Amino acid sequence: MTPLLEMTAVEKRLDRIPVLRNIDLSVHPGEFTVLIGGSGSGKTTLLRLVGGLDRVDAGVVRLRGDIVDAPARGIWAAPERRRLGMVFQDYALWPHMTCLENVLAALPEGTSDRVSVARRMLERVGLGPLAARRPHSLSGGQQQRVGIARALIARPDLVLFDEPLSGLDVDIRDMLRFEIRTLARESGAGALLVSHDPTDAWRLADRVIVLERGSLVQAAAPAELYRDPATARVARFVGAQGGFAARVMRNQGILGVEVGGIFHAASSKGVAEGETGVVMIRSAGIRVAGEGIPASLEYTVFEAGRYRAYWSCPQLQTVLYTAEDREPSARTALLSVDAAHLFVYPLEVG
Amino acid sequence: MRLPTWLRRLNPAALACGMGLIALFIYPILRFLLVPVFPSLAPMEGGSGGVIGDISTTAMVNSLELAVASATIAVPCGILMGWIVERRHWWGGSILSAVVWALFFTPSYILTTGWQILFSLPLLHATVLARLFFGVPGIISLLALKVLPFAYLAARASWRAIGGEIDDALRVHVAAPRRRMRILAGLLLPAAGSAWIVGFIESLQEFGIPATLGAQIHLPIITYAIYQRLAAVPLDFSGAALLSWSLILPAGIGAALNLYFLTRALGMIVHGRNRPGLRPRPGVAGQLAFGGMLVLLAAFGLGIPGAMVLTRALAPGSASIPETGWASLGYSCIYAGIAALLATGIATAVLTRVTRRSASRRVAIGMEIFSLTNMAVPGLVLGAAYVIAFNNAYFPLYGTPILLILAYVAAQLPMLLRFLHAPLGQVHHGLADAARLHGMPWAERLVQIHTPMLLTPFLWGWTMAFGQIFFELPVSELLYPAGKEPVAVTLVTLNQQFNYNAESRFALIGIALCLCIAGVVAATARRWTALRMASQTP
Numbered sequence: 001m002t003p004l005l006e007m008t009a010v011e012k013r014l015d016r017i018p019v020l021r022n023i024d025l026s027v028h029p030g031e032f033t034v035l036i037g038g039s040g041s042g043k044t045t046l047l048r049l050v051g052g053l054d055r056v057d058a059g060v061v062r063l064r065g066d067i068v069d070a071p072a073r074g075i076w077a078a079p080e081r082r083r084l085g086m087v088f089q090d091y092a093l094w095p096h097m098t099c100l101e102n103v104l105a106a107l108p109e110g111t112s113d114r115v116s117v118a119r120r121m122l123e124r125v126g127l128g129p130l131a132a133r134r135p136h137s138l139s140g141g142q143q144q145r146v147g148i149a150r151a152l153i154a155r156p157d158l159v160l161f162d163e164p165l166s167g168l169d170v171d172i173r174d175m176l177r178f179e180i181r182t183l184a185r186e187s188g189a190g191a192l193l194v195s196h197d198p199t200d201a202w203r204l205a206d207r208v209i210v211l212e213r214g215s216l217v218q219a220a221a222p223a224e225l226y227r228d229p230a231t232a233r234v235a236r237f238v239g240a241q242g243g244f245a246a247r248v249m250r251n252q253g254i255l256g257v258e259v260g261g262i263f264h265a266a267s268s269k270g271v272a273e274g275e276t277g278v279v280m281i282r283s284a285g286i287r288v289a290g291e292g293i294p295a296s297l298e299y300t301v302f303e304a305g306r307y308r309a310y311w312s313c314p315q316l317q318t319v320l321y322t323a324e325d326r327e328p329s330a331r332t333a334l335l336s337v338d339a340a341h342l343f344v345y346p347l348e349v350g
Numbered sequence: 351m352r353l354p355t356w357l358r359r360l361n362p363a364a365l366a367c368g369m370g371l372i373a374l375f376i377y378p379i380l381r382f383l384l385v386p387v388f389p390s391l392a393p394m395e396g397g398s399g400g401v402i403g404d405i406s407t408t409a410m411v412n413s414l415e416l417a418v419a420s421a422t423i424a425v426p427c428g429i430l431m432g433w434i435v436e437r438r439h440w441w442g443g444s445i446l447s448a449v450v451w452a453l454f455f456t457p458s459y460i461l462t463t464g465w466q467i468l469f470s471l472p473l474l475h476a477t478v479l480a481r482l483f484f485g486v487p488g489i490i491s492l493l494a495l496k497v498l499p500f501a502y503l504a505a506r507a508s509w510r511a512i513g514g515e516i517d518d519a520l521r522v523h524v525a526a527p528r529r530r531m532r533i534l535a536g537l538l539l540p541a542a543g544s545a546w547i548v549g550f551i552e553s554l555q556e557f558g559i560p561a562t563l564g565a566q567i568h569l570p571i572i573t574y575a576i577y578q579r580l581a582a583v584p585l586d587f588s589g590a591a592l593l594s595w596s597l598i599l600p601a602g603i604g605a606a607l608n609l610y611f612l613t614r615a616l617g618m619i620v621h622g623r624n625r626p627g628l629r630p631r632p633g634v635a636g637q638l639a640f641g642g643m644l645v646l647l648a649a650f651g652l653g654i655p656g657a658m659v660l661t662r663a664l665a666p667g668s669a670s671i672p673e674t675g676w677a678s679l680g681y682s683c684i685y686a687g688i689a690a691l692l693a694t695g696i697a698t699a700v701l702t703r704v705t706r707r708s709a710s711r712r713v714a715i716g717m718e719i720f721s722l723t724n725m726a727v728p729g730l731v732l733g734a735a736y737v738i739a740f741n742n743a744y745f746p747l748y749g750t751p752i753l754l755i756l757a758y759v760a761a762q763l764p765m766l767l768r769f770l771h772a773p774l775g776q777v778h779h780g781l782a783d784a785a786r787l788h789g790m791p792w793a794e795r796l797v798q799i800h801t802p803m804l805l806t807p808f809l810w811g812w813t814m815a816f817g818q819i820f821f822e823l824p825v826s827e828l829l830y831p832a833g834k835e836p837v838a839v840t841l842v843t844l845n846q847q848f849n850y851n852a853e854s855r856f857a858l859i860g861i862a863l864c865l866c867i868a869g870v871v872a873a874t875a876r877r878w879t880a881l882r883m884a885s886q887t888p
Contacts, residue, residue, distance in 0.1 A: 053518050054630075079521040080530075086522045092515035096536045105533055106523035150523060160522075 002065040004029045004158050004190045005050060010059035012045055019045050021214045023059070029157060032184055032191045034201045036237065037211035043194045046211065047160050050192060051086055052079035063158070085151030085159040085189070089166060091143040093135035099146045100131040106150045121149045125179065141172035148180065152187055159184065161193035165200065177203050198237050201225070210234050226282075230269065232345040235280040240343070242281045244318045248273055248344055257344055260293030260315045265339035270346050277344040285341020286322050292336035295320070300327050311335060363703060370696070371720070374760040378739030379727060383598070385591040385738065392587035392738050406589070409570035410596050413554055416486070416571065420493035421501070421549035427494075428501025428545050429538070431647075434640055436509035437517075439629035442637075442644050449644065453651040454499035455814075457821040458558030459842055460857050462492055464655020466563065467662050467850050484567050492559050495651050497549040504548045508541030543611040547604040554601055555728035557824040562845045572597055573730050573824070580734055580828060587738060594731045601728075609719065662854035671856050674833075675840045679863060682820050682837040685751065687867075689758035690815035696759070697766035698774065698808050705775040717771075721764040729761045733828035736760075754829045754836075761825055762815045769814065773807035802879060809875050813868045820864050 003026035012020040019042045027033045037043045048054040049061060052068065055076055061069040063084075068077040085106075093102050103118040111117060122131050125145040135143050144164055151159050161180070165173045181204050184191045193204060201208045201222060208225050210218045210233075218230040229235035232243070246257040248271045256265040257279055271277035288309075295311035298319060302308075307324045311333065320335060385392045431450065435443045453461075465488070469480040482488060516537065524530045560571035572593055579590040632640060704717055736757045741748035747756070785799045823838040830836055837860050844853035 048518075051518070051522055053521065079518075080523075080525040082522075084522060086519065088515045088519060090513065090515050092513070092519035094516060094519070094533055094537060096539070097533070105529065109526050109529070150519075154523070 001028060003027060003062070004031075004064060005192065006060075006062040006065075007046075007050075008060045008062075010046075010049065010061065011057045012042070012049060012054070013057055014045070019214050020049075023216050025209055025216060025219060027158065027190050027192055029190050030185075030188055032181065032204055032206045033193070033209060034205035034207075035192060035194045035209045035211065036196060036198070036201055038196060038233070040213075041211040042214040043196075043211050044162055047162050047192065047194050050158075051084060051160055052077060052082050083154070083156055085154065085156040087144070087147045087151045087159065087161045087164045089163040091135065091140075091147050093143055093146055093150075095135055098132050098134055099127060099138070099149075102135065102146055103149050103153050107153050118149075118153060121153050122146070124183070125149045139172075140168050141176060144168065144176060145179070148176075148183065152183060152189070155187065156189055158190045158192065161191060163194055163196070165195070165197070180204065198239075201237075210237070228267075229280075229343065232278050232280055232343075232348070235282070235343055235345070238282070240280040240282045240341075241286070241320055242279050242316075242318065244279055244316045245276050245347065246279045246344065247276050256339070257342070259337055259342075260313065260335075262292065264337050264342055266342040266344050268344045271344045275346075277346055278348070280343045280345065281320070281337055282341035282343075283321065283323065285338035286320055286335055287338075288322055288324070288328065288333045289336035290334065292334040293320075294332070295335050296332045297328055297330070300324075302327075367700060374756065374763075375727075378735035379731070381739050382587070382731070382735035382737075383591055383595060386588045386595075389588060392585075392591075393741050406570070406572075406575055406593055409572045409575040409593070412570055413572035413597070414600065416490055416493055417550045417553040419490045420497055420553045421546050423490070423494040424498045424501045424549045425505070425542060425546045428498055428503075428549070429505040429542060430643075431502050432505035432507075432509045432541075436506055437514075437629055438636070438640075439631045440637065440640055442640055446640075446644050446647070449648045449652065450499045450502050453495065453647075455817055456652065457823070457838070457841075457857075458492070458496050458556060459562045459823060459838075459845060460659065460821070461495065461651070461655050462559050462562045463845055463850060463853055463857070464658040465492065466566070466845075467658040467854070468654060470850070484563070486569065489559060489563055489567075489569065489571075492563065493553045493556055496556060496559065497552045498647075498651075500552045501545040501549045504545040505541050508538075508544060512537055512541070540611040544608050547608040547611070551601045551604045551608075554597060555730070557728070557730050558842075561823065561827075561842055565846060573728065576730055576734065577824070577827060580737065587734075590734050594734065597731065598727060659854040659857060662851045663858045664855075665851055671852050671859075672840070672844075674835060675844075675852075675856055678835050678837050678840045679860065681834045682860075683863070683867065685755055685758065685836060686816045686819035689755045689762065689819050690812050692755070693759045693762040693766055693815050694770075694808055694811040697763060697770050697811060698804060701767065701770055701774040702804070705771065717767060721768045728824065729822065730824035730828070732761055733757055733825040736825075737828055748829075749831050751831050751834065754825070754831065757825045757829050758819045758822065761822070762818060765818070766811050766815055770807055770811045773810065774804070805875055805879060809872060813871065816868065817864055820860065 005025075005027040007023050007025050010020060010023040011018070023046065035043050035046065045054065049056050049069065050063075056069050056071060058071060060067055060072075063077075063082055067073070067075050068082055069075065093099075094105065097105065099122060100115070100118055103121055104114060107114055107118055119128065119131060122128050125148055127142060127145050127149070130138060130142065135146060138146070147164070164180070165176055168176065177200065180191075180193075193200065195201070205222055207219060207221055209216060210225075210230070212231060212233055218225065218234055220228075225234065226238045229238050229240065236243070246259060248255060248257055248266075248268055249263070250256075250273050251263045254265045255268050255273065256263055257277075258264070259279065266279070268277065293313050293315060295313045298310040298312050300307050300309045307327045308321050309324055309328050310319055310321045312319050313335065322335065381391050431446060434440060435447055465483060468474065469483045474480050483491075520530055520533060524533060555573060557573045557577070560569075560574035561577070564571045564574055576590045576593045576597070579586040579593065700717075736753055737748060739745065740753050740756075747753040781799060781803060785795050790798070820836075821838050821841075822836070823842060826836040826838045827842070830839055837856075841853055841857055841860070844850075844856065
């Protein structure tokens with residue numbers, strides 16, 4: 001099947017500083033892809049390149065199999081010719097037009113019964129009664145719904161979302177997340193959503209693409225991302241803790257690290273035997289047990305039906321937390337680490 | 351005894367602001383404008399009794415036509431320049447901005463003098479160009495140049511308010527070029543409308559060009575007609591007030607319209623989330639076009655008139671500067687120094703309160719309305735109003751430097767409130783709050799926290815006000831104490847005597863003096879800040 005979007009060896013510099021390096025990625029029809037990364041990782045720039053709002057410096061961008069940006073061949077298609085929908089972080093609604101007019105403006109000319117189509121779309125996002133209002137008289141969540149209606153009205157097969165939920169209240173964010181997923185599925189469009197919030201990846205994505213400092217470090221389904229995080233940052237993103245240094249060693253033929261004086265088998269991600277790496281432990285893999293790392297209780301917080309206990313581990317010079325059904329009564333404990341949840345990554349330079 | 355609730359709720363700062371507003375603006379302006387109805391409000395009234403003659407009617411029509419023409423020329427240029435600076439990553443953007451600011455600060459009568467000198471040269475004097483310059487087209491061109499900075503600043507603010515993402519949305523979602531243009535035109539309407547109105551008002555109120563080129567070609571213009579009524583004997587306050595109404599009314603309607611446009615544009619800002627878009631670099635053709643425009647603007651606005659003034663100033667055997675001229679440099683320094691200090695101090699005090707997060711939105715909107723409404727009252731009307739309001743047994747200030755300084759303060763305050771709003775808004779008030787919360791005494795807070803934080807915007811405001819007041823013309827003409835005339839009065843007198851050599855030399859000396867004083871003040875402040883930093887470093 002021809003990918004809806006395909007980027008090959010894409011490079012981009014801004015003011016001579018490399019922002020994206022050697023990016024290869026694809027989005028398939030109907031697939032919801034979430035692109036995550038920290039501030040300055042280049043995720044918004046990547047989205048702008050797909051939209052044609054910026055041009056790549058090197059590499060090729062294909063939409064529906066057709067090349068839309070390839071500087072080496074002198075090809076570039078303007079944004080309006082790419083037949084995409086886009087939802088912006090700051091809504092970007094045209095302030096002098098009503099909600100209906102905003103949606104109508106994005107409807108291709110020649111569409112029959114234009115006003116009814118636009119009204120139906122507004123009703124679909126729950127804004128039918130507000131069609132005649134100007135954007136500034138709406139709440140942030142309502143404005144973003146208009147943005148979504150505008151992006152979907154032309155029935156694009158690929159919709160770009162540039163952090164559409166940031167800056168909204170938590171409850172509205174959750175509601176909109178559901179609506180975005182439902183509307184995208186109903187319309188059959190593929191989606192590329194940029195976010196820095198892990199929740200977006202868990203609740204929206206068929207596939208997650210992770211950018212770090214302009215490079216694509218992992219592209220996988222959410223379950224795979226959780227099972228096998230490629231870098232320490234991805235591990236932290238999927239909820240791992242730790243981040244302390246340890247030397248990788250072999251014990252009875254098994255590769256692992258010594259944590260708190262006890263050897264633990266670990267998945268090494270490019271750290272050879274004898275080298276020092278960064279240890280990350282998924283939260284599910286840490287529990288209070290009869291043997292393990294000596295720890296003293298710092299404090300406990302109640303969180304969504306369980307207790308989160310923070311333990312100071314002097315041997316590791318770090319703080320780890322465990323999730324408990326009951327509030328721990330002891331001030332000290334031994335923490336055991338499940339090898340299946342333990343990863344070692346190369347030390348980061350710089 | 352319990353005080354009434356309204357009295358207990360009264361904020362002393364708000365009370366002081368209100369009283370200042372009444373004393374400096376409402377009382378004098380109202381009193382002056384009501385003279386045609388109540389002639390007894392004016393001392394020594396002996397003029398037309400409020401009758402407007404043919405010349406004045408012509409002056410009104412001329413002024414309106416000139417303002418419409420110059421604003422219409424300046425606005426598209428201002429919008430284009432604002433677009434270049436806000437939307438394109440071009441090396442010349444900051445130079446363009448600097449040229450516009452230099453043009454903003456150049457007194458209009460010095461700009462006019464430069465061009466008068468050029469077209470008085472034997473080579474050009476008999477040409478078509480000279481005939482055009484010494485006529486309506488010349489005045490329109492000069493007015494357009496003078497209002498261009500206002501149009502540019504208004505348009506630039508609107509481009510910034512529109513935000514980069516709105517452009518992007520247009521490019522992604524609207525395929526038909528015709529529809530894209532229509533939406534863009536709708537987006538730009540508030541920007542263009544606001545810029546046009548600001549240009550129109552500023553042009554209508556311009557006094558320096560009518561007082562020099564306008565007077566030379568005997569073209570009746572409303573601001574100069576008002577001045578003539580107040581400079582003639584017997585004084586004609588009624589006629590001047592009636593003419594002022596005709597100046598204030600269109601300007602007031604314009605200010606109200608501008609407020610409407612800003613409110614409409616506010617829709618873009620109200621949702622409050624505008625990320626600046628990425629600014630692409632222009633291609634070769636774009637760079638050439640932008641560069642050409644920059645060169646033309648710099649040449650017509652500064653280079654050619656500046657070179658002419660410089661040539662005349664340095665010409666051997668130039669006419670000498672009159673004795674009173676040298677003294678006027680000293681007077682202007684004192685007047686401008688004190689008035690700028692007072693005006694900047696008041697503006698800073700008001701803005702530090704208004705820009706606090708806790709200040710109500712109503713206060714901020716009130717400030718906006720005040721500065722806009724005041725824009726409709728030109729310095730000339732303010733000066734005339736002060737002649738009447740402070741020339742009686744209760745306020746016997748007319749003819750004293752105090753009244754001149756007060757009028758300078760009142761004339762500069764709206765501009766300072768507008769220009770210092772952004773820099774003072776960026777000062778993080780939490781820092782002062784933190785010092786207070788941690789028990790720092792108020793005197794120490796003032797020296798250690800407030801002064802270093804506010805010093806830079808304060809100095810910027812002071813320098814700007816000092817330069818403006820130093821060369822200020824209409825208020826100076828009407829209110830200067832006998833025998834202590836400011837620089838602007840001397841310069842225009844020399845211009846009206848066609849003594850361009852002395853005027854040029856004197857203008858250059860004035861500019862050099864201004865720059866020296868601004869430089870010394872800035873260097874002293876920087877040195878003081880550095881010393882303070884050093885004394886606090888262990």
